[in-house]
Amino acid sequence: MCSTCGCDQPGGVTITRAGEDQVQFSPLTPGSGSPLAYPHQHGHSHDTRVIEMEMDILGKNDARARHNRDHFRKQGILAFNLVSSPGSGKTALLERTLNDLKNDHRFYVIEGDQQTMNDANRIAATGVEAIQINTGKGCHLDADMIHRALHNLSPANDSILFIENVGNLVCPALFDLGENARVAIISVTEGDDKPLKYPDMFASSQLCIINKIDLLPYVNFKVERAKEYARRANPSIQFLELSATTGLGMSSWYQWLEKRIAERKQEAVLV
Amino acid sequence: MHELSIVMSIVDLAEEQVKKHQAREVDRIELDIGTLAGIEFDALDFAWDAGVKHSVLASAERQINRIEGKMRCMKCGREFTVTEPFQPCPDCNDYLNEFIQGKELRVKSLTMKF
Numbered sequence A: 001m002c003s004t005c006g007c008d009q010p011g012g013v014t015i016t017r018a019g020e021d022q023v024q025f026s027p028l029t030p031g032s033g034s035p036l037a038y039p040h041q042h043g044h045s046h047d048t049r050v051i052e053m054e055m056d057i058l059g060k061n062d063a064r065a066r067h068n069r070d071h072f073r074k075q076g077i078l079a080f081n082l083v084s085s086p087g088s089g090k091t092a093l094l095e096r097t098l099n100d101l102k103n104d105h106r107f108y109v110i111e112g113d114q115q116t117m118n119d120a121n122r123i124a125a126t127g128v129e130a131i132q133i134n135t136g137k138g139c140h141l142d143a144d145m146i147h148r149a150l151h152n153l154s155p156a157n158d159s160i161l162f163i164e165n166v167g168n169l170v171c172p173a174l175f176d177l178g179e180n181a182r183v184a185i186i187s188v189t190e191g192d193d194k195p196l197k198y199p200d201m202f203a204s205s206q207l208c209i210i211n212k213i214d215l216l217p218y219v220n221f222k223v224e225r226a227k228e229y230a231r232r233a234n235p236s237i238q239f240l241e242l243s244a245t246t247g248l249g250m251s252s253w254y255q256w257l258e259k260r261i262a263e264r265k266q267e268a269v270l271v
Numbered sequence B: 001m002h003e004l005s006i007v008m009s010i011v012d013l014a015e016e017q018v019k020k021h022q023a024r025e026v027d028r029i030e031l032d033i034g035t036l037a038g039i040e041f042d043a044l045d046f047a048w049d050a051g052v053k054h055s056v057l058a059s060a061e062r063q064i065n066r067i068e069g070k071m072r073c074m075k076c077g078r079e080f081t082v083t084e085p086f087q088p089c090p091d092c093n094d095y096l097n098e099f100i101q102g103k104e105l106r107v108k109s110l111t112m113k114f
C-alpha cells in the first residue's frame, strides 16, 4: 500500500482480522522499543554537549497521521474516528449504520479495545470487514496502529472507514489518527457535564452524538445543558441526538454522513 | 495510561539524537510541558522509570519546565492564567478566549555524553 514508510513498527499491540485467529504479537515491555543501537565510543571521556531540540514529543504520531491522511486522500477514503467513554454505544451505532447503509457504500471498520475480539466480531456479523486492534495496557489508538491496520485491510477506493477508538475520553484526544472527522459520543446515562469534565475531547471533535435518547424519560440528563458545556470547549461543534438501538434519529446521522461523502466527491473533482 | 506512550516517544526522540550525534548517552533532558497538554505529571513520573529503562535516557537527569495555561479574552483583551482548558474571562465571564500557551509537549534540550 505504501512505499515511503516502514511498517515494522514494534509495539505492545496485536492486530487481528475478524474471522482469523492468526495474531501478530509483540509484547509490550517498556523500553523494548529500540535496542541500544547507538555507537558506543571507546575511551570513556566525560565530554558533554547540550543540543537544543525544541522537538514536539507527539511529532512522530503527527507525521504518521499526515501519512495516513495522504493514504485516505489518494484513495478517496473517508475516515471517522469515534471516541467515547466505555459503553456509550459506539459499536451499537456502527452495527445499525452498517446494516442500514452497507448496500449503498463500501465500509471498513477498525476496532480498538484493550482486550478481546468482541467488537470486531459484532461488526463482522453485519458482513462488513473488520479488524481488531488490541492495545493491551494502551489507552488509545495511535496513528501507527492505524497505519498497520490499513496495510492489513487494504481498503478499496472511495470507501468509508470507521475507527472505533478505545473507550476513554482523555487519551485519544491527544492522538491524531489522520481521520477526516472526529466524532465524540456521549449517552444520556452519563452525566450531562461530561463535556465539562473532558473538554479536550469535545474541543478536538467536529461532531457530538448524544446517544440513548430513548432513555431520556428515565434519567436526569439535560440535553441543552450538555450542548452548552460542549460549546464552551468548541463553539463550532455540531450535535445529533439519536438512539442506536431503537433507530430514533438515525436518519440525521445518515444525512450528516451523506453530506461528508458529497463533500469528498466535490474535492475529488477539484483535485 | 498514555503517559507511558509519551515517555516512549521521548525515548525514541532521544535515541535518534544520540545516534545522530554519535554520543554515548543522555546526561540531562529538559522538557517543556504545558499544564493544559493533557498530561498528568504524577503519571508521567510514574511512567518515566519503566519507560527509560535500558535506553539512552536510563541515567539521565530530567528537568520539566511546567508551562502554565494562558488565555486572552476576545472581548476585553484581558490575559489571564487558567488551570483548565476552558475557563471564562474573570472580567466578562465569556468563554470565547484565544489560547496563548500551556499545551506545550516538547523536548527542549538534551545534554549528550560522549
Ligand SMILES: Nc1nc2c(ncn2[C@@H]2O[C@H](COP(=O)(O)OP(=O)(O)O)[C@@H](O)[C@H]2O)c(=O)[nH]1
Pocket (backbone or CB within 6 Å): A084, A085, A086, A087, A088, A089, A090, A091, A092, A093, A167, A211, A212, A213, A214, A215, A242, A243, A244, A245, A246
Ligand atoms: N437503551 C439504549 N441502549 C443502548 C443504545 N446504544 C447502545 N446501547 C447499549 O449500551 C451498551 C453498550 O453499547 P456498546 O455499543 O457496546 O458501547 P461501546 O463501548 O461504546 O462500543 C450495550 O448494552 C448497548 O446495547 C441506545 O441508543 N439505547
Ligand SMILES: [Mg+2]
Pocket (backbone or CB within 6 Å): A090, A091, A092, A119, A164
Ligand atoms: Mg465498543
Ligand SMILES: [Zn+2]
Pocket (backbone or CB within 6 Å): A001, A002, A003, A004, A005, A067, A071, A147
Ligand atoms: Zn503508508
Ligand SMILES: [Zn+2]
Pocket (backbone or CB within 6 Å): A002, A003, A004, A005, A006, A007, A151
Ligand atoms: Zn507502510
Ligand SMILES: [Zn+2]
Pocket (backbone or CB within 6 Å): A139, A140, A170, A171, B001, B002, B003
Ligand atoms: Zn491514558
Ligand SMILES: [Zn+2]
Pocket (backbone or CB within 6 Å): B073, B074, B075, B076, B077, B078, B089, B090, B091, B092, B093, B094
Ligand atoms: Zn474579558
